[in-house]
Amino acid sequence: MISVIIPTYNRRDLLEKKLRALETQQGEFEVIVVADGCSDDTVTFLQTYQPAYPLELIQTPGLGAAGARNRGAEIARGDILLFSDDDVMPQPGWIEAHQKAQQKPRTVAVGRLELPLELRGTGAAELKGPRVFWWNITGNNTSMPKALFDEVGGYDPSFSSYGGEDPDLGYRLMRAGARLVFVRDARALHEAFDYRSKAMEKARQAGAAHVRVWKKHNDPRIAWALGVHPALVALKLALLPSFKGLWGPRGDYELAYAWGASEAWNPPSAS
Structure with missing residues (x-):
């Protein structure tokens, strides 16, 4: 089973759009939303939202993306963790593509990340393959075994502001001998909401x-x-x-x- 881990902070409308997109996904998965210091109506919405898939809510006191993802990973029931931020919209077949990519041990699967037309060429994150490297491992569209994530110590929560936590984790996964693959069919649209x-x-x-x-x-x-x-x-x-x-x-x-x-x-x- 895959555990989709979504940290969020005061972006209720965007989060709802993502969660409803997940309603159309096939495959066995759960979703863990980490509301990290939210002061809008995110928590109220999540307490009443009832999707067909299992949904868990964690509230944290503004830990930042790294700390929030770690908290989500701690309670995950799936063998595979799939990190995906609240402004990344899964396309059809997303879950199944990650599940298929995880058939071999110690795999870190990086999915295809696309941008809206107006953001292309601006520096916002986009990844279309065909090759990937350790610095391409991000919290936008990446899956890995929970055991491997735990083995390398998860995210470093000292990277509590923007940037750094992803390449730090990617470097440690590379050093641990992870098998890094690009998954073209695991497509997601990165709306980069506040970019x-x-x-x-x-x-x-x-x-x-x-x-x-x-x-x-x-x-x-x-x-x-x-x-x-x-x-x-x-x-x-x-x-x-x-x-x-x-x-x-x-x-x-x-x-x-x-x-x-x-x-x-x-x-x-x-x-």
Whole structure:
């Protein structure tokens, strides 16, 4: 059985859209929603919503995505955990595709993630394969055995703000010898609900968080793979102010990402 784990924070309408999309999925699964510090009507809705599939609600006090996902994993009854955020809409056959991908042991299955037309090329997460790497393991559309998740220690809750928790987990899964596969038929649409208004803020936070991942593990491969090696950051900061327009919205994202990484490498001294 698959346990679908969905952390959410004050996005009741978006969450409802996702849960109702899950009503059409085939296969054996349960859904665990972790309402992480919600102050809107999310909990009220979940207490009255009665889908055909088993649904569990956990309330947590604003732990952040990493901590919320860990809490969901703790109570999961399924052999397989499928992490998927509240702004990621499953397409037909999603559950079955992940179940089929999990026939071999120690598999981490990364599904196909698509964006609405208006968000393509902006830096928002999209993954169409055919290859995947450890840094593609995210909480948007990824399944793995619960035993493997527990073996590597789950998500690191110290990554409590935006970014960092996914590549940190992906790196540890890679080091543990996980079998990483791309699952084309496990399609989901990433609506990236607040990306339009918070793209630059998120890019800056991600750059800083990915430096933290490198510092935690002290493996130069992380810095190069995530684009936060000091040499790369210096090059981006030198070139992008003049040439970012050639990339369109993606150029603005990359510059903000580089600034965040630079600040993490060279934090301002306390006055």
